Amino acid sequence: MSQKNLKVDANNDQRRLDNFLIYKFPNLPRSKIYSMIRKGEIRINSKRCKAQTKISLGDEIRLPPYLESEKRDNNFKNLPPNIEKLIKNSIIFDDDDFIVINKPEGISVHGGSGQKFSLIDGVRSIYSSNDIDLCHRLDKETSGCIVLSKNKLFLKHFNGLLRTKKITKTYLAIICGKLKKSITVTDKLIARRRNNIKTSLVDDSGKEALSIFNPVKIYKNYTLVEIEIITGKLHQIRAHAESIKHPVLGDFKYGNINLFKEFFRSHPTFKRLALHAQSITFLNIDDQQHLFIADLSDDFQKVIKIFS
Known part of the structure; x- marks a missing residue:
């Protein structure tokens, strides 16, 4: 063949x-x-x-010769009504080129093993368009701003902005311990499997990664921080937070499992990673600057109030 x-x-x-x-x-x-x-x-x-x-x-x-010729159909996945409503209510912005969504925690951005549906499946179904693509990614456990393209021209434009580091992303997180001053983390990261789970590890042979941690509010045992990332590597914030001994609250991949289990027992309404993509800033195809801000979920806000 x-x-x-x-x-x-x-x-x-x-x-x-x-x-x-x-x-x-x-x-x-x-x-x-x-x-x-x-x-x-x-x-x-x-x-x-x-x-x-x-x-x-x-x-x-x-x-490979056995692969069937490519074809695209209009058989979109049927979403559970509650998930469809959740995604629709999370749309921040929508024009002819792109969509911005405040992604809920717990929804994967793309499909994979064990995933019944994903954000990209849901958005394609809602808009009845297979031309919609992810411009970047967020972890399943992370909430907040994510951009999806409606056409290949904008996708290429956005990828160009990523390559030239012309996109500004800020995150909010609750980290363990007291971070009393701003810190810039430049540890290189390399993707590795740890306990058969894909993670990022600090390694001099890895790729450049830069995160800036700024304390917003210091509590008894935790700190609310705003984080700006200049690069976008796998689990970058989570790996960098671990490297400075301030893991993100609820991060069972990089943090203290026993500590988090105890926290969740004490706060049963909060069972998630305390990491939120707060804002994203970039130029559209016509060189107009956009700033999008994603509100915190109710459970995230309640935990902040508890600490306060």
Whole structure:
């Protein structure tokens, strides 16, 4: 059987390989896509590649011969009515190019193993459009501002802003201990599996990561901080918070499990990671600056009041 090839056009220039394939093959399990990439069945210009590799205009994507021709249909996932309502009520902004959502905690931005639905599935269903894509990501446990594109032109524009560090993101978090002054963390991060869970570890061989922690309010055993990230690595804030010995409250991947279990027993209405993407600032395609702010959820606000 002969090999199949896809040629990258201008709309998909500088897009991640995995996102490109997920778009091209919406009915193919993501686990299968990642498996084919790892095995070398999918190559870029005849060379092995990684899921996060950026593809460029004119690149030839080699596909295994058994893969069915790409097709996109309009079979959108049926959302539970309460989830559809939750997502609709979380929309902050919507125009012809992009959508900004105050993502609720507990909803994955994209599908995967064990996920019945995701934010991207929900938004595509609500708008009846498979052209909607994630511009960036938030952890399932993190709430707050996330941007989705409505067309490939804006997606490419946003990716360009990310590459040139022209997007400002701020987060609010409750961290353990007292952080008495601002601190800039520049520890490099590398993705690793720890106890079979994907995490980021501080490692000199890793990639550049920069987070600025500014204390907002100091409590008895915790600190409310505002964090600005200049880069956007996997679990960046959570890994950097651990590296300065101030893990994020409720972070069972990077923090003190026993301490958090005790906290949740004492505060049964709060069972989440205390991390919220508070704002995002960027220029649209017409060079108009936008600032979007996502309100804190009720449970997050109640915990702050308890500490106060």
